[in-house]
Amino acid sequence: MWDSLVRATADNNNIRVSAAITTRLVEEARQRHQTSPVASAALGRVLTGVLLLSWNLKDKGSITMRVLGDGPLGGVxxxxxxxxxxxxxxxxPQVDLPPNKHGKLDVGGGIGQGNLYITTDLGLKDTYTGSVALETGEIGEDLAKYLVISEQTPSLVSVGVLVNPDLTIAAAGGIIVQALPNGSPEVLTKIEENLQNLKPISTLIKEGNSAQDIIKLYLKDIEVKFLEEKQINFNCPCNKERLEKIMISLGKDELEDIINNEGSSEVKCHFCNEHYYFTKEELEKLLV
Ligand SMILES: [Zn+2]
Incomplete structure (x- = not known):
């Protein structure tokens, strides 16, 4: 099964839903960054969360989510x-922690206290950044709080990552249900009732439910209109040319320093952990 993002609406467009299966995406992130189980869960929830927000993006638009807490995992x-x-x-990525009091991966303890920032770039001139103080650091609750405060839409957010004993990712994914102002309170009550009887989202995914299945479970007995399904993947647009530009931006003095002291240089892309190697000759060309 491919990773996918599915969008749907209900209650005359007053309920907006995005659900995603991100097992492969999170597994690729784990392999690239060599994350511990709790770091896999934290990073996986943030990767899934930002994906679920990409509802309105077109063309060159992008959304960035930053979770900056004071816990041992650092920023995500x-x-x-x-x-x-x-x-x-x-x-x-390598920080590991004992389980929390519920016996689960302690994402909240690893993230700590701090803020969540969402930056939306619609590909036009301006970008917009909103933020909230972290509620629990567990990501789902924090994102729900952000949507309520910053976008004034009561929202239900569930993001989850299940890690196998061999540290690979067993299941990952999430769902966001947003209630727009003119929606019917009965529909919301029904969704809350449905939730009472549902297993954690990562378990539902492990059991083989697709993103559509998950939407149907959360919106059981509610008429749902499915809008689109998109295949998703881990992808970083970095390449050697871009890294060259970053090297040039260090300035002539800094570059000469590297050439004289180290001879060559290895540069790493933070986002995907791809390593780029520059020989002395290549670095000298950048000086021209
Ligand atoms: Zn990269």
Whole structure:
């Protein structure tokens, strides 16, 4: 099954839903960044969360989510473009922590206290950044709080990552249900009732439910209109040319320093952990 993002509406467009399966995406992030189980869960939830927000993106638009807490995992940053390409990284990928009091991966403890920032770039002139103080650091609740405060839409957010004993990703994904102001309160009550009987989202995905299935489970007994399905993947647009530009931007003095002291240079892309190697000759060409 491919990773996918599905969008749907209900209640005359007053309920907006995005659901995603991100198991492969999170597994690729895990392999690239060599994340511990709790770091896989934190990064996976942020990758899934930003993807679920990409509802309105077109053409060159992008959304960046930054979760900057004071916990041992450090910051988590992910972005998504209109093509469903997602990338992200976590500051301290190797940090591991004991389980929390519920016996679960302690994402909240790893993230700590801080803020969540969402930057939306619609590909036009301006970007918009909104933020909220983290509620629990568990990502789902924090994102729901952001949507309520910043976008004034009562929202239900569920993002989850299940890690296998061998540290690979067993299942990952999420759902956002947003209630627009003119919606019917009965529909919301019904969704809340449905939720009471549902297993955690990562379990539903592990059991083989698709993104459509998950929407049907959350919106059981409600008429749903499916809008589109998109294949998604981990993709970083970095390449050697872009890295060359960054090297040039260091300035002539800095570059000469590197050439004289180290001879060659290896540069790493934060987002995808791809390493780029520059020989002495290549660095000298950048000086011209
Ligand atoms: Zn990259």
């Amino acid at each position: 940053i992910a972005d998504v473009n209109a093509q469903g390409q997602v990338r992200g990284y976590i500051q301290n």
